[in-house]
Amino acid sequence: MRIFAAFALFILWLILSASYNLLHMATGAVVASMIVWLSPAGAPHVRRFSWLAALMYVPWLISRILKSGFHVSRLILDPALPIAPGFVQHKTKLSSDGELVVLGNSITLTPGTITVEVAPGELLVHGLDAASCEELKSGVFDDRVGRLFSVKEDKK
Amino acid sequence: MNTFFFVVLTIITVLMLVYFYRVVRGPSVFDRVLGLNGISTKAIVLLVLIGTMFERVDMFIDISTGYALLNLVGALAIAKFLEERGASPK
Amino acid sequence: MTWLAIFLIVLGLFFLVVGSIGMLRLPDVFSRAHALSLTDSLGAVLVLAGLAVYEGFTMNFLRIFVVLLLVYLLNPVISHATIRAAYRSGLRPTEEEKK
Numbered sequence: 001m002r003i004f005a006a007f008a009l010f011i012l013w014l015i016l017s018a019s020y021n022l023l024h025m026a027t028g029a030v031v032a033s034m035i036v037w038l039s040p041a042g043a044p045h046v047r048r049f050s051w052l053a054a055l056m057y058v059p060w061l062i063s064r065i066l067k068s069g070f071h072v073s074r075l076i077l078d079p080a081l082p083i084a085p086g087f088v089q090h091k092t093k094l095s096s097d098g099e100l101v102v103l104g105n106s107i108t109l110t111p112g113t114i115t116v117e118v119a120p121g122e123l124l125v126h127g128l129d130a131a132s133c134e135e136l137k138s139g140v141f142d143d144r145v146g147r148l149f150s151v152k153e154d155k156k
Numbered sequence: 157m158n159t160f161f162f163v164v165l166t167i168i169t170v171l172m173l174v175y176f177y178r179v180v181r182g183p184s185v186f187d188r189v190l191g192l193n194g195i196s197t198k199a200i201v202l203l204v205l206i207g208t209m210f211e212r213v214d215m216f217i218d219i220s221t222g223y224a225l226l227n228l229v230g231a232l233a234i235a236k237f238l239e240e241r242g243a244s245p246k
Numbered sequence: 247m248t249w250l251a252i253f254l255i256v257l258g259l260f261f262l263v264v265g266s267i268g269m270l271r272l273p274d275v276f277s278r279a280h281a282l283s284l285t286d287s288l289g290a291v292l293v294l295a296g297l298a299v300y301e302g303f304t305m306n307f308l309r310i311f312v313v314l315l316l317v318y319l320l321n322p323v324i325s326h327a328t329i330r331a332a333y334r335s336g337l338r339p340t341e342e343e344k345k
Contacts, residue, residue, distance in 0.1 A: 015308045016221065018214060069261060069288045072280060076268040085277050108322035111284040114276070115326050116333050126329065128280045157248070157300075164255060164293075167263070174266040178278075186275045186332040190282050193324055194269065197290045198262070200317060204297050204310060213301060217309045224313060228320045235327035242335040 006036040053147045065110055068132060072111040088125045088133050092142050095120040103145045161209045172198050189234055196227040251300035258292030265289055275332050279325050286321040
């Protein structure tokens with residue numbers, strides 16, 4: 001696992017530094033292994049992560065962002081400005097840190113909804129109008145994010 | 157193609173002025189922070205665009221990566237500070 | 247390939263313009279953050295994607311992609327932090343706006 005992390009960091013170094021003589025690549029290898037060596041072992045709260053579900057998740061999220069992007073643009077360009085901003089208390093069955101991070105990030109990334117406060121099992125979301133919150137309320141986000149981390153494991 | 161890039165560059169610069177208006181006028185301090193975030197996001201795009209125009213993307217990419225990271229640190233620091241202090245100075 | 251790039255850039259520019267208009271028109275901080283997330287997660291990213299496509303599939307494509315990924319991952323964090331600070335310091339949205 002840690003070798004995999006060091007390898008990923010090394011790849012990132014190669015992409016960013018884009019110069020392939022021996023000196024640069026050796027520096028990259030040393031720095032990558034130093035970072036992995038110095039940082040604490042393992043990601044603490046992510047036990048299982050399904051790469052297949054992540055591959056499915058990203059295009060879905062992008063289509064969601066485009067759809068609500070056009071919706072929000074229509075709201076803003078409307079001369080009457082038909083917005084009804086308000087807070088929504090969103091109960092969720094997700095509670096581990098990794099799931100909450102992905103869920104909150106996805107909600108904020110989608111135009112029309114922003115995560116304000118995060119607590120395990122509960123999110124305070126600000127929505128631009130009722131239609132933007134509709135999707136969140138139906139719980140598709142929770143299902144998708146829950147599938148990313150496969151089954152919830154109790155970490156206690 | 158270069159003309160097209162130049163037009164895009166001009167439009168983005170004009171848009172930055174809109175955000176600058178928000179920074180100057182913004183009723184609360186958080187409006188100003190949001191305006192600054194918008195400006196820095198556009199600056200990232202602008203840097204890559206300038207690099208493409210001058211055909212030196214490899215150089216400008218590094219600058220914009222650094223800009224994005226510094227923007228994150230700065231914005232988080234400001235948000236954290238304002239959260240502790242509240243909207244108006246005591 | 248060039249036409250795809252132009253299409254992506256123009257689409258992104260549309261969202262950038264709309265986001266700026268929203269920044270001017272919307273009534274309070276919380277709503278303005280929505281305009282900002284429109285410019286960030288659609289406008290800037292689409293323009294960057296267009297530039298990456300214009301660059302072709304070289305090393306620079308990957309590097310623009312890394313910047314794009316950074317924008318995508320970090321901007322929600324920034325706007326969440328700002329909005330949470332606004333919320334915690336007692337700011338509330340104006341309710342009596344036009345419905």
